[in-house]
Amino acid sequence: MAGGDVRAERISRWDPEDPQLWERGGRRTARRNLWLSVYAEHIGFAVWSLWSVLVLFLTPAHGYALSPDEKFLLVSVVSLVGAVLRLPYGFAVTRFGGRTWTVCSALVLLLPVVAAAVLVRFPHTPLWAVLLCAAAAGLGGGNFASSMVNINRFFPEREKGWALGLNAGGGNLGVATVQLLGLLLLATAGAAHPEALPLLFIPALLLAALLAHRYMDNLPAAPTDYGAYRCALRDRHCWLLSLLYVGTFGSFIGFGFAFGLVLQNEFGKSPVQAAAFTFLGPLLGSLTRPLGGRLADRFGGARVTASTFLALAAGAAGSLAASAAGSFTGFVAVFVALFVLTGLGNGSTYKMIPARYAARAADAVEAGLDPGEARAEARRLTGAVIAVSGAVGALGGVGINLAFRESYRTTGDARAALFAFLAFYGLCAAATWAAYLRRPRRSGSRHVPTAAEPPEEPTPGAAGREVRS
Incomplete structure (x- = not known):
């Protein structure tokens, strides 16, 4: 890039760590691509979540005879396709370019x-x-991965946290957007014209494609580092962190798809009545995701994540109590709180991933490895684990909806599923404590904090410290 804010079909050279390139126009180029990426990903998330609203219209009053378990199967399929496509979408953007x-x-x-x-x-x-048809909407779920991978390449390490947090939060808000549009449609056109909702996205998608074609850039093609993925898949922390992300993001997207259906089936609400509340949870959950990262910076990712899972377990218990009491107001209030907690957990869990591998790099440096090599290896593994955990975590949305489906199919209410969620959140809290917070027994040697635990004292060379960035 020669200088200035360049728009080109493909940038021939890009190194955001180069201060001169960054100041000569790299920052403007990266931020322009970021804002356009946020918009495109936001629309992709909205299309992915489209059937969480459309399914509310599929009632006997409108000529549909779908049972509750068939509706939950429908949204499970959408979640599954979006989750499965995350890895290939992430690979594709490095091959073909972000634009x-x-x-x-x-x-x-x-x-x-x-x-x-x-x-x-x-x-x-x-x-x-x-x-x-619903499965095809799952294509929108892959946009998150390609957008995150693309923006990750545009920004220097010192600004990636801000850029990726903004990108992820802006995308997640697409769930609330489609549900707000659904509510607006019901309030103006009524429940007799559900086709108006998907039609609203035609101009939005055309605008996203036009803006991307006109103003986004392709970076130099980067070969997919399959070796990093193989190393990540052999690392137990990759799977443990993926499990935690199943509990946070999986719950967010799963509840986003299921909330309206649960209100209809649990309390007999009409499409208008259900849609009036469904947007609240995804909206607040999206907005609290950056706060989760901030709290993790302040108190440590593992502490925030473990506390979040304990609160999620309490929330699941509260929803069980509200369901048993038939309290619609109590149920909605607790469920909205669950969304907020999943947002906090999303931010803190993602914070744990780079902290884990930065701590491993610090251990390697103390053992004599070259610092540059250690940091490069940490970045390789961090990127691979973020991609894997993002894909695995999205599968949690499938589990949420399948659990609701089985619960309604066998017992006629949501309580069995809610009890299963309570047990799973307890398991995640215990796993976080055991792997990242539990202090090993002292055996005559100094205690070394774990990767996600802040050091007891500010010792610069503590190998296991959590890196706050």
């Missing part, structure tokens, strides 16, 4: 949007066709 892939990923979402608008006008559509 090219953003344009393509936006345009391909026109297919599920148009199909949904047509399908909801035909009440007697067979279940397999509805499932296929």
Whole structure:
């Protein structure tokens, strides 16, 4: 990049760590790509979540005969496709470039949007066709991974936390956006015209593709580091952190899809009544994600994550009590609190990943490894673990909806699923404590804090300290 704020089909050289390049226009270029990426990812998340609203319209009053377990199967399929596509979308953006892939990923979402608008006008559509249409909307779930990988390459290490947090939070808000639009549609056009909701996204997607084509950039192609992924998959911390992300982000996206359906089935609410509350949780959960990262910076990622899971377990117990008492107000209040907690946990869990591998790099330096090599290896593994945990964590949304489906199918209410969530959150809290907070027994040697535990004293060379960035 020669200088200034450059717009080019493909940038020939990009090194955000180069101070001169960054000051000569690199910062403006990176931020321009960031804002456009946030918009495109936001729309992708909204399309991914589209069926969390459309499914509220599929009632007998409108000619649909879908049972509660079939509706939960429907949103489970959408969650599954979005989760499975995260890794290949992440690989694709480094191969084809952020500009090219953003344009393509936006345009391909026109297919599920148009199909949904047509399908909801035909009440007697067979279940397999509805499932296929909903699965296509899952393409929007892959946009998160490609957007995060792309923006990660644009920014220097010192600004990645801010940039990635903004990108992730802006994307998550797409869940609240589609539910707010659904509520607005119900309030203005009524429940008789569900096709208007997907049609609203046609101009939004075309605008995303146009802006990306005009103003985004392709960075030099980067080969996928499959060796880093192989190393990550052999690392127990990769799977443990993925489990924790299942409990945080998986709960966020799973509850986002299920909340309206639960209100309909648990309390007999109409589409309008259910939609009036469904947006609150995803909105607040998205907004609290950056706060979770800030709290992790202040108190340590593991402490915040463990506390969040204990609070989530208490929230699940509260929702059980509200359900048993038939308290709609209490149930909604507790569920909104659960969304807020998942947002906090999203931020703190993601904070734990770079901290874990930065601490490992510090151990390697103390053992004699070159500091540059140790930091480079930590970055390789951090990127791979973030990609893997993001994909695995999204599968938690599938688990949430399948648990609700089985609960309603076998018992007729949500209590069995809520009890299962309580037990799972307790397990996650215990795993976080055992792996990252529990102090080993002293055996005559100094205690070394774990990767996600702040040191007892500010010792610069503490190998296991948590790095706060």
